[in-house]
Amino acid sequence: MNITKNNVDALNAIVTVEISKSDYSAKVEKTLADYRKNAAIPGFRKGAVPMSLIQKQYGKAVLLDEVNKLLQENLNRFLVEEKLDILGNPLPKVTEDFNWDVEDYKFEFELGLAPEFSVDLTAKNDLVQYKIVADNKMLNDQVARIQKQYGKLIAKDTVEDGNDVSGIFANEEKGINNRTTLSLDVFADKKTAKAFIGKKVGDVITLNTKGLFDDDHKLMDYLAVSHDDVHGLDVDVTFTIDEVTTHEPAVLDQELFDKLFGPKVITSVDELKAKIKEDAEKQFEQQADQKFLNDVTEFLVTSTKFDLPAEFLKKWIQTAGENPLSAEEAEVEYSKSENGLRYQLIEGKVVTDNNLQITFEDLKTYTSDVIRKQMAQFGQMNPTDEDIQGIVARVMSNQEEVKRLSQQVMNEKMLNLYKDKVKAKSKEVSYDDFIKAMYGEI
Template sequence: MNITQEKTGNLNAVVKIKIAPADYSAKVEKAIKDQAKKAQLPGFRKGMVPAAHIKKMYGKSILVEEVNNLLNDTLSNYITEQKLEILGQPLPQMDDAREFKWDNTDEFEFDYELGLAPAFDVNISPKDKFTQYVVKADQETLESRIKNIRRSYGKMTNPEVAAEGDVLYAELVQLGTDGSVFEGGISNTATIRLDLIKDKKVLKSLVGLKKDDVVTVDIQTVFEDTAAIAKALNISEEDAADLKSNFQLTVKNVNRLEESDLNQEFFDKLFGEGTVTDEAGFRTKIQEEVESMFTQDAERKLSNDIYEALLEKHSFDLPDEFLRRWLKATNEKLTDEELAEGYDDFAKNLKWTLIENKIIKDNSIEIKYEDVVAAAKAKLDAQFRMYSPSPLPEDQLAQYAVQFLQDKENANRTFEEVKAAKTFEQIKTIVTLDQKDIDYDKFVELDKK
């Protein structure tokens, strides 16, 4: 066997692999004998089919398979031994002039094009300065969060008169242009959340309604979007988008979720027995929780600022033409238009991956299984806390994390998240971070820019 490499550009190379019969004959003969032992053919007992018969019937397909296996192993080992850092996967070069007999006497030659990763150094120092925002919770956000939590632990009541924030259970019947019930029109019962109605005039017309009250409404102003209208009326979104009729709304019931009292029973449900004993302690805990969520937003912005700055600072080329061909070869449904529109983003993310990998390699950063499990637990814990501030028991959380990571996609995504987190933590130990307090509303405006 003979393997050679020819550089065809700064970031491109062609690997030529020549295979002689001596390289594959023994593997082919062994594969034929193994097939003969397992074959079940008419006229032969199992395991007693002559190898010559198998060779006559399946010899060519076995030869093709063994040569392909040999090629794949040889190319993979060569890339590893030569320590070639490639991008994408090797692309076979087609040569219509070459014809093989596939009769166990052929000398094969196959060429593979490689896209090579660029060589570069990561240049990060304390001269690189970034703002690390400390986001403070404003009173409106705190009160909204407190209200939602109290409602989560509250009870459902049925007041006589509807108020803002209540839910109406109502019958909706389509009206004709003259205001009378449209015969054969749309009708359905639905729930209407008054807190989601943005039109103040419409909201005013519904606040104060009682059971059996009847009003006429423009359906497009009662629900927040087309999907909500379709669900309420049990029709398609296409029909909902074109619906212009008024509807007769008859109140069947008024539902209200009363907020839980700020008492010891409520505090113990949220935080564990005796952890919080008064309203001041409760508000402090909620503020910590809210600002903890803001910390995640601030860290995300800091990471994005670092990402953009380092990409701009580290300018290097990629084997773009090769990568475009590779993307087309590995994504059959990818159109030329989609490739043209998406390639710049792909290249940008690939450049960041190369920077990330270089930082991990240069600093001998390890990503251990326990790191991935811890990340999965943190993610699941955050999801559960969206519905209740009470933490899950540690053993239950660990069990959920293991189940979550059994899904390959979840495991790969979590691994990449841990990898990114460790990379940014390493960067933050080198660059200069200037902390700055900022109110949440101002941070939101800043983050939109």
């Protein structure tokens, strides 16, 4: 057997596999001999069927099978031994006049080669690494929500200033039908709030969505409208009142603090606000980190220039799925997946260049931390190490979970690397401004 590679260009190559009779004949003969031992053909005793008959009936199929096995085994070995970094899988070149009746065969395969490129994490950029701060307004609002949540709820017959109103927003044409609860101060215009005063359960109020709230994003929460539809939405909606309530706010005393955080953990309103700020900013840090990771990813895809074997990949896409695609369909699929492929290559390069590896201990430590946080959310603040390790062992026996957690560990390593290497501008923002930045509005 002889295998050779010919580079068409930097991104494409042809591998030629030449198979001679001596490569497959012994295996074909052995397989046919095994067939003969077990063949049950009328007129012949078992094991006494003439080999010429076995050859006629099974010879071609056995030949094709053995040659195909040789092809796959040796082609794969060649790719590994030559350390070829390929994209997709080798594509056999179709030969219209291929002749299986000869004894020696030649097969050709097209390869798409991964491009050579470098990734400059220190390149000039316009990236921003956000630090989200819990401002005084947020802290005061959160304290008010706590007082409301733990206060006394009182049902009312008629809407008065300061009440909460529950009901259904509806617009049949836009498919809006969402039950929600809101306070009257949520509206941007005080006239809108006044329209509710004096109304009762069962009353219907018609409102226009344009400028209904101080931030159009609130339409997503109250009307269950998608982000793509909220900006400039200008339709009439009805609000059918089905409940009116008022709250007697809870007193900010030691009894409430203990109920929230345990005995004597918090002893004053200032300490309560400090705790709220600490917890909120921890959650905000995760969101800011995810945005930074996404922004760096987009920057690297845009700024790291290299060519791909596009025509090869389109041909490969045509045959890669369960159902063959037309050239036009493959073109569409390639357009959808190109950036994802580019980032896979970039990520692989970053991992290699910076020797980012996931060890078993990394995975165990990360999984333990995740489990401890989850248990804390359900009030289990001090689980034993034995309990944690038992859960870790069960989780890591699931290959799908290991794969998912490994990706999260690698994302964390990539994030820490980007924070260290990428020269982004730091910026403190409120949570509201961060949300606007998320959607490209500041």
